[in-house]
Amino acid sequence: MQNSAIIKTENLSKTYPLGLTALKALDTVNLSVATGEFLGFIGPSGSGKTTLLNIIGCLDAPTSGSAKVLGQPVESLSHKEAARLRMNRIGFIFQTFNLLPVYTVFENVEFPLLLLGMDAERRRGHVMDALQWVGLADRADSKPAQLSGGECQRVAIARAIVKKPELVLADEPTANLDAKNSHHIMQTMVQLNKELKTTFVFATHDEKVMAYLNRKIVLADGRIVKDEAGGQKSNVRDQKP
Amino acid sequence: MLTLKLALRNIVGAGIRTWLNVVALSLSFVIIIFMQGLYNGMNDQVERATIDALYGGGQYWQKLYDPYDPLSLTDAHAVVPANIESLMTNNEATPILIRQATIYPEGHFRSILLKGIDPNQHVLTLPSFLLNEHRNLKGDGSIPALIGTRMAKSVGLQKGDEITVQWRDVHGTFDARDMKIVEVMKTPVQEIDNDQIWISLDRIQELTSMPGQATMVVLKQKVKDQKSEATFKNVPGWNFKNLEFLLADIHALVKQKTIGASILYTILLFLALLAIFDTQVLSIFRRKKEIGTLMALGMTRAKIIRLFTIEGAFHAFLAAIVAALYGIPLLVYIARTGIALPASYDTMGYAFGEKLLPAYSAGLMIGTTLLVLLSTTVVSFLPTRRIARLKPTDALRGRLS
Ligand SMILES: Nc1ncnc2c1ncn2[C@@H]1O[C@H](COP(=O)(O)OP(=O)(O)OP(=O)(O)O)[C@@H](O)[C@H]1O
Ligand SMILES: [Mg+2]
Numbered sequence: 001m002q003n004s005a006i007i008k009t010e011n012l013s014k015t016y017p018l019g020l021t022a023l024k025a026l027d028t029v030n031l032s033v034a035t036g037e038f039l040g041f042i043g044p045s046g047s048g049k050t051t052l053l054n055i056i057g058c059l060d061a062p063t064s065g066s067a068k069v070l071g072q073p074v075e076s077l078s079h080k081e082a083a084r085l086r087m088n089r090i091g092f093i094f095q096t097f098n099l100l101p102v103y104t105v106f107e108n109v110e111f112p113l114l115l116l117g118m119d120a121e122r123r124r125g126h127v128m129d130a131l132q133w134v135g136l137a138d139r140a141d142s143k144p145a146q147l148s149g150g151e152c153q154r155v156a157i158a159r160a161i162v163k164k165p166e167l168v169l170a171d172e173p174t175a176n177l178d179a180k181n182s183h184h185i186m187q188t189m190v191q192l193n194k195e196l197k198t199t200f201v202f203a204t205h206d207e208k209v210m211a212y213l214n215r216k217i218v219l220a221d222g223r224i225v226k227d228e229a230g231g232q233k234s235n236v237r238d239q240k241p
Numbered sequence: 242m243l244t245l246k247l248a249l250r251n252i253v254g255a256g257i258r259t260w261l262n263v264v265a266l267s268l269s270f271v272i273i274i275f276m277q278g279l280y281n282g283m284n285d286q287v288e289r290a291t292i293d294a295l296y297g298g299g300q301y302w303q304k305l306y307d308p309y310d311p312l313s314l315t316d317a318h319a320v321v322p323a324n325i326e327s328l329m330t331n332n333e334a335t336p337i338l339i340r341q342a343t344i345y346p347e348g349h350f351r352s353i354l355l356k357g358i359d360p361n362q363h364v365l366t367l368p369s370f371l372l373n374e375h376r377n378l379k380g381d382g383s384i385p386a387l388i389g390t391r392m393a394k395s396v397g398l399q400k401g402d403e404i405t406v407q408w409r410d411v412h413g414t415f416d417a418r419d420m421k422i423v424e425v426m427k428t429p430v431q432e433i434d435n436d437q438i439w440i441s442l443d444r445i446q447e448l449t450s451m452p453g454q455a456t457m458v459v460l461k462q463k464v465k466d467q468k469s470e471a472t473f474k475n476v477p478g479w480n481f482k483n484l485e486f487l488l489a490d491i492h493a494l495v496k497q498k499t500i501g502a503s504i505l506y507t508i509l510l511f512l513a514l515l516a517i518f519d520t521q522v523l524s525i526f527r528r529k530k531e532i533g534t535l536m537a538l539g540m541t542r543a544k545i546i547r548l549f550t551i552e553g554a555f556h557a558f559l560a561a562i563v564a565a566l567y568g569i570p571l572l573v574y575i576a577r578t579g580i581a582l583p584a585s586y587d588t589m590g591y592a593f594g595e596k597l598l599p600a601y602s603a604g605l606m607i608g609t610t611l612l613v614l615l616s617t618t619v620v621s622f623l624p625t626r627r628i629a630r631l632k633p634t635d636a637l638r639g640r641l642s
Contacts (some may be wrong), residue, residue, distance in 0.1 A: 057535060059633040080541050087539020094637070098534040102254020114243055115539050159538075 091160030150181030266560030278599035338454030357445030389434025416464030553621020
């Protein structure tokens with residue numbers, strides 16, 4: 001199981017039209033990620049981290065090359081198939097939390113399970129478990145506006161993992177958090193990675209996040225320039241292709 | 242089911258904006274139903290009063306009588322045939338003789354209709370008995386005459402006034418008499434009021450040398466109900482006009498008026514729908530990031546479009562509930578007490594009762610609810626088509642496309 005690649009890209013490129021020229025956001029990216037990894041794309045702003053994460057999350061399609069995610073070829077998925085894949089098997093964590101403001105904490109975390117059509121009793125159990133993991137079980141009835149940024153991001157993590165997805169994608173999850181909260185949510189995710197064997201992929205330029213990664217893929221101008229194992233605070237399970 | 246649940250969560254969560262829209266829509270509900278009910282009630286009343294006062298259970302017209310051609314009146318008179326006569330003696334029909342006449346109010350020539358009716362008739366609600374009460378005027382004095390409020394106003398006559406009326410008798414010879422207005426009747430029925438003077442049938446027959454003659458014979462309402470129409474058909478020299486025929490003009494007028502009235506609530510509904518549309522456009526604009534999040538969480542565009550459309554349509558559902566909460570008691574109250582009309586209101590050319598009693602039918606309620614629901618849904622759906630063109634990545638950025 002550990003040896004199977006959960007993500008595999010081949011000559012993945014993404015270009016955006018930019019006036020008369022084209023902007024190469026990703027340039028022949030070849031990458032393989034094994035199940036259970038806790039890795040991050042790092043690099044300066046504009047290096048293509050978000051673009052790569054979005055393609056892996058089936059939110060965007062490559063311009064050329066291929067990306068296989070959870071056994072599915074991203075480039076040939078229809079909008080509906082991509083949505084289904086995300087709904088069933090991928091969790092997202094965003095820099096700006098992206099909680100639904102009119103919903104309570106409970107309802108936010110419950111949302112992915114509603115989409116999956118789970119019955120109310122099982123939903124409740126799963127939601128409360130997820131809130132327990134992130135330490136917010138006592139805030140279930142609060143609205144996002146009543147929470148701190150760190151708490152919001154923990155709710156977002158709970159929402160991402162409540163359906164026990166195989167893959168969680170997190171784009172700059174700590175960018176809006178202070179140091180204490182950043183460490184808190186990273187520790188939460190490390191633990192989830194250990195306990196649930198969930199694969200985590202980050203996009204970040206935050207040193208605090210990097211400290212937890214057991215693999216760092218450095219991007220510059222859309223290319224992978226470095227791919228290194230490491231991370232003193234993480235569990236040791238790095239597998240390079 | 243899921244979409245319904247989420248939509249309800251969202252719109253209730255949206256707070257004040259939702260309730261503003263709901264109140265605006267509920268006002269449309271109530272006003273549409275109120276206005277329509279008012280017109281229905283008004284029409285029912287006018288129709289009822291016209292039937293009671295003039296149409297009865299239908300009319301026999303002397304075959305030459307044409308209400309649209311005053312000249313036809315010269316010859317539109319005949320002795321009432323025996324088979325109708327029998328109805329008259331049973332008080333189940335009453336004859337009316339109509340002659341053209343001329344008056345000179347304030348020295349101006351004015352052509353009117355002089356109508357004769359039996360003061361003792363019990364077929365119509367037209368208060369012909371008033372002519373009877375002043376029977377003592379018969380003889381040398383002036384002839385008792387009855388007019389309506391509109392006529393009184395337009396020629397400047399009051400109760401107790403006298404006026405000279407001129408006409409031609411059966412031989413075409415001019416004749417004239419003074420008539421005394423014994424009463425000005427307040428009636429919602431224009432057709433017994435406008436440009437006409439009522440006197441007793443025997444006087445007009447005598448004055449015009451047309452004994453036993455009439456222009457029309459009006460049946461009592463229940464007679465029409467009891468006997469089949471076929472029995473009325475066969476009267477030589479007379480044409481039977483049923484209620485459907487007689488009411489055609491009123492119905493046409495009502496239709497026209499209803500169209501006029503619907504303009505007002507169309508505008509109102511349009512404004513409410515505009516508010517919904519605006520909310521939707523704004524929602525999709527402001528909630529772009531939310532839409533992106535929903536996509537990332539695995540909702541398809543089609544589902545999100547459905548969610549937003551249902552959210553919009555839910556406004557109409559809530560509005561129906563809110564409208565019911567304050568509208569039903571209000572409308573029931575108005576329907577009970579009626580709306581008193583200022584005395585001059587009928588100068589607008591429509592016949593009103595003194596009090597309007599709105600009539601709300603189930604069809605009106607259901608129709609209005611469906612109309613508002615349908616239009617709200619359409620208006621909610623239209624802006625969501627933008628979502629169909631939205632890329633998940635752009636949506637997540639909250640970017641405008
Ligand atoms: N929709 C788009 N249209 C045009 N250009 C885009 C689009 N999305 C990204 N780009 C460009 O592609 C390049 C890579 O962008 P990307 O967002 O992946 O960078 P990033 O590494 O995530 O940067 P940051 O750290 O600032 O988030 C940038 O130069 C960016 O301007
Ligand atoms: Mg980025």
